Amino acid sequence: METKMSTPSPTSVIVLILGAVVIAFVRAIRARSRGQLPPGPPGYPIIGNLFDLTAYMHTVYTGWKEEYGNIIYIKVFAKNIVILNTVEDAIELLDGHGRIHSNRPRMRTLEMMGWTGATTLMPYNSLLRRQRQFIKMVLNDKAVVTNLTPLLERETMTFLRNLRDAPEDFPMHIGRFAVGVVMHVAYGLDIESMDEPVMQYVRRAMGRLVQTGTPGSGKMVDFIPLLQYLPWWATEFTRTAAISRPEVDLMWSVPFNMAREKMAKQGPSHSVVQLMISRLGGVDGNLSLMDAQDIKATGGALYAGGEDTNTVSLLTFFLCATRHREAFRRSQEEIDRVVGPDRLPTFADRENLPFTEAVQSEVWRWSSPPNLGIPHASEEDDFFKGYFIPKGTMIVANLYGMTRACEDPEEFKPERYLGDTPQPNPRNIIFGFGRRICPGRKLADRMIWLAITQITAVFDISSVGDTIPPADFKPGFTRHPMPFKCNITVRPGREALIR
Template sequence: MSTLTNVVWLNSICLAGIGAYLLMRVFKKKQPAPYPPGPPGLPLVGNVLDMPQAKPWLTFMEWGQKYGDISHVEILGQHTIVLNSVKTAMDMLDHKSMVYSDRPVLPMTDEFAGWKDTLLFLPYGDRFRQYRKHLHRTIGSRAALDTYNLIEEIETHRFLKRVLTTPDQLQEHIRHTAGAIILRISYGYEVKESNDPFIGIAKRALDNFSNPNAFCDFLVEFLPFLAKVPEWLPGAGFKRLARESHEMAQEMASAPYKFAMDQMAAGIAPISCISTMFEGRTLSAEEDDVAKWSAASLYAGGSDTTVSAIHSFFLAMTLFPDVQKKAQAEIDAVVGPDRLPCLADRTSLPYIEALAKEVLRWSVVTPLGFPHGVSEDNIHDGYYIPKGSLIIANLWFMLNNPETYANPSQFNPERFLTNDGKQPEPEPRTICFGFGRRICPGLLLAEASIWLSAARSLAVFDVSKVVENGVEIPPEIDYSTGTISHPKPFKCSIKPRSAASTQLIQQDARY
């Protein structure tokens, strides 16, 4: 078939789809109230040209300033509602959670890219509740999480050793440690010191998932019939990307799960999410599949999000040395020089606790969260929110709103402490982990990992700007566009605070 014929055929398919869309518009039922305000769209395609590709949270912030806390766009019949205030998000996603807890159907991401069985994309229903029940049992309470404190402390100590040896590979060390912690908790798997296959699997799968063009990038999300076109057709490159992503997602779910099952069959499995799910019972085929994908959801969720947060912690320490000195002074006074801070010290180190909170606020890991879906038509604040709408909460703006957080660009842990009778600013954890029944089930684990990495790193390292030719080089604050946003690569100097610090790092990490 010639290229010209291919193009004509693809154009015909698109025209047919637009025709079907127009017919749907003609016969659609009359809406009971106006949509929320938003930028005016074009005929046929609606607001397709208004959707930003780079740092969309900034464009959505501008919409909020122009149209109010809730705004609306429509792309080929798909309604999208953007929320720019915590109050509106809580009113809709928390207080009306029965209506706003679904996930939108995204053919590219769900079906073709292989993510449909993860908790993140699962529709609200019985299977969703089973996943949440499993994860709550293993990591959903402080008592449950205490089971894994030693794992976190050992792996974070190993992180310090790697940074001491090769500080220029900081980001790789952060990723390795995050993967090591989540794999041991999820599957009881202890990673190899380098080139671990399971860490590699997760990185490839999540790099594909969180690519910079993931948001509204594929036309198939709005014209699902395009999924039927063959992969070889010009313009159908998304089919190849989807196939590769599907293979990686399946491998990410199956390979470590098989390891854990083999360990249990041999009677040598340590405690983990999987071993806890199977404890004292035999699972049906359906329950087995739920267990596999529950663990995969934890594995995927914990392999990348804390990487971004901890990398941002080092960026903040490079840029805000006064904060670093205050934190180190607290550690020195409370913990002393003879041991590393541990998770049992959290209540005794309020400044470090506030610092960890500020990491979550200052570096918003998922600037737009993940879209909620609307399960039935709803009227909210006089506006019509049709069934099937996407609800996007602009978490980045909520955590950088100057009316809520004074000087939001400044990294200031003291905003979360009571000083001179002044009340602390709002907790970021009520925003950054999402809302309603879709709130992140691993939030306690994420907070503990960030706190421990920060406390232990500050106890033994000084982090500062790199000096080149006698001149300090300040790193740039710039974050990637993507579902999970990472700081762009930056240079910093990481050196032991003293000879005693070096000795402390080099002690055996198994204790």
């Protein structure tokens, strides 16, 4: 644990806070003098909308939309925040004005926890572009189809087997499936069991990250940067950050070293970390310290970006299958009709299974895995739809709100994507926008499709007795359903499909 920070006196802390307050005030006056900011709820002098921040900002923003419209402005201390509530505005601003709005705000919460350098946190600079290029080489549409299909088929079969053998542990099997795919894609490592030592390191750091919640959802250090200089023992968060840093260091280093060793023995696999090591000249020890750190950070970001989002997607699928039996049965009937009982559905069947496709879409719309996009930041002043967006503004896409801009948003209705006037595809929302759009979206789409479709073909899923699990979710960056139970049984005549 790092304990070496010097301890500031109470006077210097007060001076630091007063300094931040004065800077906030001056910046606010300058911003207002340059143009009209978007509308938003009134805040208090100096602290702005601080008291509006909660762990459920997505529902707050969605409620504000009724009152203030599609583009909303709030301010917390010196930080300008613009919330985008519609897909059209998000595409126009984050994609159309992508040159200006592709940066990330400093996320000091995460930096203090040791995540500096991870793709997700990087400013839009040449190093970030290099990370994304390497990720793209492994996860572009064509590579995902040609190189990763055997991996997805293998991992899905393990998932089916685990569900058959211990159905009550379905949340654990979901986690294992997501880990199996992501560890392979990120590092080229095949994980047999969640008890492997490397997974202990990875899960410890991830557990703390997931608990931390949405960037910008209320940690004071994200709004008063000077607080980062508080001693490690001063607040609950500084203590958490101090514990997290060595954990993240291990999470990044241990699988990186394993990938490097494996590669030295077997040659490079189709994985981002191994590709980066080989292209940056590192198998035989020639990797510079900076490159090594950059590769570790990319691996860590891939794991963090891919594991939890996919776990949440599948937990939500099981929740929906339990709550909405008719939709699940209709999907089963479609698969039975198209594929028959004697084999598992494969990607070759995908275009002939429109209802099952619609189930996947509706799972992602009904509960967008991340409630909010990862914030973008503006590199320059900009004008958008008559509003002034000052340089440095944090721009948040309200994914939850966007997926609810439809008729009966709380209803689970896959039919909304079928027929003559289908509703827009949630895949154009939940993966974010512009130059920072999720680079793992094609992989996520295929891995979730295969898992959902094969599980539907093989298993019956139902409630335990008459208890229908509620649609309750934990707070946080991703939308985890509250723990729930369901019955999972192999359908009669389908036993032989699980090998």
